[in-house]
Amino acid sequence: MNLLKPLGGEVTVHMKAPVEEVWALVSDVTRIGEFSPETFEAQWTHGATGPAAGARFKGHVKRNGVGPTYWTPCTVTAAVPHEVFEFAVGLEGNVINTWGYRMQTENGGTSVTEYFKLTPAWYIRGYWLLLGRLRTKTNERGMRTTLEKMKAVVEA
Structure with a gap:
C-alpha cells in the first residue's frame, strides 16, 4: 500500500432535484440524523446558525452504528453554495478527518459526491495500514446510505 496516496474515499449519487x-x-x-447510519444528530455551536466557513457544530456519533457513542467537534472548512460543503472533525490543530459534499448540475438534476479524507499524521497512517480497507468499505456503505436517503427526500 502506498503511504503517500490519499487516505479516504468517495461515493457519488445522481439526484433528480435542483x-x-x-x-x-x-x-x-x-x-444529518435523518440520513446517516453513524451520526444520529448534530447541533450548531459557538453561535453558529448555518453553513459558513469557520462555523462550528458538534455531531453525536454511534461508531459503526453500534457504539461507542460520543460527541465530536466539527468546523466548516468550505461552504460554497451549490458547489461544496466540507467540514473537519476534531479540534483545531488535531483534525482527524474531513468530510464533504461536492455538487454538480448534471442530466437534469444534481450529482452529489460525499467524500472523506483522513489527516495524514503518522498514527492515522498506521491505522490506515491496519484497518483502512475495512473502514473504507464501512464509510462507503454509510455514504451511499446517506446519499440514497437524501435522494429520497429531494426527489419526493
Missing part, C-alpha cells in the same frame, strides 16, 4: 435543494439539505447539519 442543486439549490440539494445544497440546502447537505449543508443543514441539524438534519
Whole structure:
C-alpha cells in the first residue's frame, strides 16, 4: 500500500432535484440524523446558525452504528453554495478527518459526491495500514446510505 496516496474515499449519487435543494439539505447539519447510519444528530455551536466557513457544530456519533457513542467537534472548512460543503472533525490543530459534499448540475438534476479524507499524521497512517480497507468499505456503505436517503427526500 502506498503511504503517500490519499487516505479516504468517495461515493457519488445522481439526484433528480435542483442543486439549490440539494445544497440546502447537505449543508443543514441539524438534519444529518435523518440520513446517516453513524451520526444520529448534530447541533450548531459557538453561535453558529448555518453553513459558513469557520462555523462550528458538534455531531453525536454511534461508531459503526453500534457504539461507542460520543460527541465530536466539527468546523466548516468550505461552504460554497451549490458547489461544496466540507467540514473537519476534531479540534483545531488535531483534525482527524474531513468530510464533504461536492455538487454538480448534471442530466437534469444534481450529482452529489460525499467524500472523506483522513489527516495524514503518522498514527492515522498506521491505522490506515491496519484497518483502512475495512473502514473504507464501512464509510462507503454509510455514504451511499446517506446519499440514497437524501435522494429520497429531494426527489419526493
